[in-house]
Amino acid sequence: MTPTMHLDGIPSVKGRFPFRVGTTSYIIPADILPNVRALAPLIDDIELLLFEIPEMTNIPSPASIRELRQLAEENSLSFTVHLPIDLQLGHSDDDGRLQSVNACRSMIEATANLEPFAYVLHVDAFDTTSREPTPAADIASWTENVSHSIADILSTGVSPRHLCVETLAYRFEFLDPIIESFDLGVCLDIGHILLYGFDLDEHLDRYLTRTRVLHAHGIRNGKDHRGLEHLDPTARDRVLQALSADADTPRVLTLEVFSEPHFTSSMRTMHSLLPAEPA
Template sequence: MDIRFDWTFDRFCEYVVDCGLEHVELKMEYVHGHPDAPDPETVAERSDAYDVTVTYHAPFRDWNVGSFNEDSRRASVEQVNSTLEAAATAGAGAVVVHGGSVPYRYPEYVRERARDAARRSLAECARYAAEVDVPLCLENQPQSDSNERHTTSPDDLAAMLESVDVDDALGVTLDVGHARVNGFDWRTFADRFADRIHVVHLHDNDGVEDRHEPLVEYESICESVDAPYNVFEMKRVPDIERCLERNQLPSE
């Protein structure tokens, strides 16, 4: 559920089930922005009623776990931990998190401080994830012309995981669209991180821009990775049906 969706949680669950699907990922931007967004207790109740599983996506706008401003970094950790708490209450299976960023134009000593901030933040969040017993899953990010993002390649993602590993409390979200736009085959990530992948984000692009377009050839990816949760990460609700090669929205 993206912030661009104006649907209620119940309506979206009905839609998902009508499409023959059985999972919903809640982006915290949607939770923060929608006037009728459900609290975690409601998510638990309604997801059980619709027989769908749930994951959460920690905020990724307006915050940065890799901030070199210590106050901002701590606030970002609090945002992730708050998402973990919501996920635990809702009975969610995982929380997706981004690995932070810093502008390329800043001096190298600032960028290194930002990398260290990201490592410290993710380690703190991973420890809390272990406490509340919800997997925290670090996502491979798309590259940016303006910002250094810390998990865009398999090597960078592996280095971040190794540097913050807390008894394997930090898992992986494989985003196949981000892999493609960065010039990597999704199999490179799948082979390298294997059992650490808890969530797969499914979308497509032209290899140039991170468009989050429908991905029709998704079944082989899901079968190969065999992650607990697979998510069509679309910008528009009808694009979910385009992934499924359907043409009509369900009746109201």
Template structure:
């Protein structure tokens, strides 16, 4: 569920289960922005009622675990820890996290501090994930022309994980196949490299020029090959989920208008 979705969580759960799907990932931006967002307790009850599994996506729009501003770094870590706490309450299986970034244009000493802050932040969050018993899953990000991101390549992702001495059960991987594609990598390279450490898989498509998050219809091989516990159609619009699975159903907004 993206902050751009107008539906409530329950409306979206009814929609996706009608499509034959059984998992929902909630971005914290959605939960902060929607006026009817459920509490973690309520979310757990909704998941039981609709018989779906849950993952959380830790906030990233206004937060940066690799910020060279130490106050921002610590506040970002607190946001991830809060997501882990909510995941425990809701019965979620994992929390997806981004590894931080720093602008390319900044001087080397700033970029060095930002990289160390990103490592320290991931360590603190992974240790907390181990403490509360929910997997924290580091996502491969798309490249940025403005910012250095630390997990855009298989080598970089491996280095980020190796720098944090927390077991794979509690510090896993989110494989984003669209991000891999726009960066010029086949998603299979990440499977070969990280294998069973992949707990979450984000599904979306692009034309190779930008991170467009288009519907992905050719996903069967991914489901059969990626050893993830959770697969997520990460779309900009709820109706693109239906387009991905080839379902001939009314758009979600139209359904809401009829129901209203």
């Protein structure tokens, strides 16, 4: 077993908030397992960022899955699984669409023994010409194609509310018919909502009851996935208030950053926001 790499000087927030706090599996420059070993004492959940391309894959082997499960049991840890970001679930070409579906299915099946808290799903857009934030020029066809893809993914047996569709650069309401038809979960990406100029309160009011995962990250100089100190404090506090007010519903707030400096500053920000200890 590879020796554990330590993240020194970072305050733990494990079990300290009325919701789970997580981060990604790419904080230190290493593979998934070393990241999980280093992060497990500090947080409640780790988002496994998985990919599979012809040249390589980072889907954990059965032996790695067993070790990840053991680490989870020893550290009161859960996992969310971020399915590939370059999916074509709404594509009109069935071959391309099914290739994306099969990538999701293989990752869900490979990680099933981890009993993931959620699977985060990108339903990407195909209209690059419109000035409006729409996902496709032909919304009806796009909706039909995405619906076929979702049905195929759910045939793995994953719970619909555990398949959480993420807010991206287009108006999320275009997904409403699909979300409601399949009773899907939602991943509210707070950074995306703010970066693309959408209304945070409207998204919280409309989707929080379906939301199982939230992504939090800062925006600096037009770039997202920065440290949490660069997230608008009003928006940050609004999210924490909403989560705390509905603490009986299991949720994870993922600090979606990808480096040790951004993780360190984000954790210090979260530590400064800890609820007061009972007298």
